Amino acid sequence: MDFWDIIWFIVVSFFFIAYLMVMFSILMDLFRDHETSGWAKAIWVVFLLIFPFITALVYLVVRGKGMAERRAADTIQLKQAQDAYIRQVAGSDPTAQIANGKKLLDDGAITAEEFEQIKRTALQ
Incomplete structure (x- = not known):
């Protein structure tokens, strides 16, 4: 293995890990969204398996703002639950x-x- 093979391996590994992170973020968002029906979630998952790159891009464009809003709402809810627990324990x-x-x-x-x-x- 020469130097450029190692560099190429690092670059490919980086993009693969980034791709996996995007896929897991999309899947977590799908199951976090209570407004989307089960059928719509199933269709998104099937398309993510068949056409992963295109479906991920479409999902991020179409539902990207909603992803951020759901994530922020979950963060606020988690913080409130933690604060309530701390008050209860304290x-x-x-x-x-x-x-x-x-x-x-x-x-x-x-x-x-x-x-x-x-x-x-x-x-x-």
Whole structure:
């Protein structure tokens, strides 16, 4: 193998990996889209298998904007779910923490100093 064979192999490998990434992006977008019927999805997949390059170009031209919008919507939904989970794991809101502390104080489970510490922590 000489130098140019190695360069040619790298270039071909790059384009093949880029092609696979485009195909997987299209397939993920197809199955992410809830407005497209199952038959339309099946037709797109069949054409991607038979005429992959032309179908990918047509898909990107016809549905490219929708791909970006669906991806952005999914990203926002994922962020909201993560934020909700973090809030759930981190604890309740300050009002609920103070109310729980007051209940523990009234029940005699904690001292007044511990209750003041709970209030300070909740309000920070």
